Amino acid sequence: MIYRRLSFFCALLTGALGALTLIGWVSGKVILASVSQAYIPMAPSTALAFTLLSLVLLMREHSKFRRPVAEVVLVAVGIVAAGKLVEFLSGASLGVDEWLVADPVKFGTVRTGRMSPITALNFLLVSSAIFALLKPRLRFWAGPLAAAVAAICGVVVLGYLHGTPLLYGGAIIPVALPTATAFILMSASVVAAVGAECWPLRSWMGDSTRAMLLRWFLPAVVLVALAEGLLRTRFLVDLGLNPALASALSTLLHTLIVTAVISQVARLLGRRIDQAESERNEAQDALQALNRHLEQRIIERTQELSAKNQQMQEELTMARELQLALLPDRFPSIPRSAPATESALRFFSLYQPAGVVSGDFFSVFPVSETGVGIFICDVMGHGVRAALVTSMLRALLEQHSEEEPDPGILLTKMNHGLHSILKQAGTTMYATGVMLIADAARSEVLYSVAGHPSPLHLRRHEGRTAPLDGRGTCGALGLFADTIFTTARATIAPGDLIMLFTDGLFEVETPEGALYSHEDLQQAVHERLNLPTNTLFQEILSEVQSFSQRQDFDDDVCIIGIEVARSLEDPNSKKGSMSSHAGQGTALDLA
Known part of the structure; x- marks a missing residue:
């Protein structure tokens, strides 16, 4: 202004x-x-x-x-x-x-x-x-x-x-x-x-020293030059003074003005320097005080962080224990009255989470005297969020598995329930999964796939390994409420093995970026077709680790195996096959 x-x-x-x-x-x-x-x-x-x-x-x-x-x-x-x-x-x-x-x-x-x-x-x-x-x-x-x-x-x-x-x-x-x-x-x-x-x-x-010196010295120099010149040419000459006296008077005036200016500048600069020195001393005292208390603060902060980390680790450990408790602690016998060593269907599992808690889950449960249901899923991501979704899927599985034996209808109901829960929570997550029902008396499996890697069917008596047909495959669970899942059918014989797994088993890379694919996994399984199932699983896991040149996996790994030990007589053979009770699901014969 x-x-x-x-x-x-x-x-x-x-x-x-x-x-x-x-x-x-x-x-x-x-x-x-x-x-x-x-x-x-x-x-x-x-x-x-x-x-x-x-x-x-x-x-x-x-x-x-x-x-x-x-x-x-x-x-x-x-x-x-x-x-x-x-x-x-x-x-x-x-x-x-x-x-x-x-x-x-x-x-x-x-x-x-x-x-x-x-x-x-x-x-x-x-x-x-x-x-x-x-x-x-x-x-x-x-x-x-x-x-x-x-x-x-x-x-x-x-x-x-x-x-x-x-x-x-x-x-x-x-x-x-x-x-x-x-x-x-x-x-x-x-x-x-x-x-x-x-x-x-x-x-x-501005407040810089340069600006202050210019404000004081430049006007002073101009003023001194003007004053000295005017004194010599306009006043001292008119008074008729001796030239030496006139020079002395002009020099005296010059000295007085310069002295006054320097004195004022020195006062201002001195005040600034004193203020800066005072602020420096205060900052130095504060720094020394901070250093004295810094070690104690670090100790206190470290103890606090250690306590928080310990509490978090305990909570994660508890979450891991709870999640492991959701997994089957023992597998059913087929028929139910048979001892485990004489079961017509034998079950094998390998579970290796990438973190403390996992996004992979599986369940094995009886559906009839000669049939058993197997569910495996892989939730998007890792950690606590994925583990919570697996808990939701387990609850939905228990809710609907007693009502409906058809895999396609069962996945449809579970998908609708999961979508409703996630929508209320305002989050976008999904899970892939496979629902499979194996019946030893009918020598068949009914299955439905929700965006999950296709299970491998090892026909040992034929020397052949192939994925289950994909006609029962549909989208992932939790994304769309109106998804309808279909049911497919395949025959099984004594000695056959159905191998279900999550993508953490094969989607691994070497340090150079080479990818271990589903086809590579199928080839590795086929080469070990006649090995005992437990040995087969361990060697497959070792091969994948050797390929990636790492002992740990980036993703959770879960493998489930259903081996047909022997056939049973169908107690309901006169009432029609299992597929006649499939309800709304579509049974596809893949024998």
């Missing part, structure tokens, strides 16, 4: 000098344009240019200001100034000054009422400065151009102050004292309008 007011005030004084000069020429009182009879007056063209430029500066902040009009005024003043320079260099007259003052009187050897070439040069510079002021991209140049004009006219004013005006008595029209004063005021107006964002005020402003 202060810069805006200063700019307005300097522009107003400039316009007043121009208007006063025009009044003097119109009224015949030319002294109004020259201050003294001994000085050349300001030319009318110069006064008119000052008036127009001051109006541009005064109206710049007004709401009715029109930039195109201001630019026309600036260009017009610049053209007139350039024309005067052409007149000076070529000796020809363009008639601008003659139109205003046709028959001027002479001041020494030059005519009055004519613009000085130095004045014309200054008008070119100051017009350019104001033009740059109006353009945001050129605003940076306004300050340096205005400072150049102030420096030129400062030399002119010094000549007047010392009693030897510049160019007086020569053939070149000198610059009038009011003209030089008006240029200094207009330059100050432009510099103030630019503000502290640009040079030269940018170097003066």
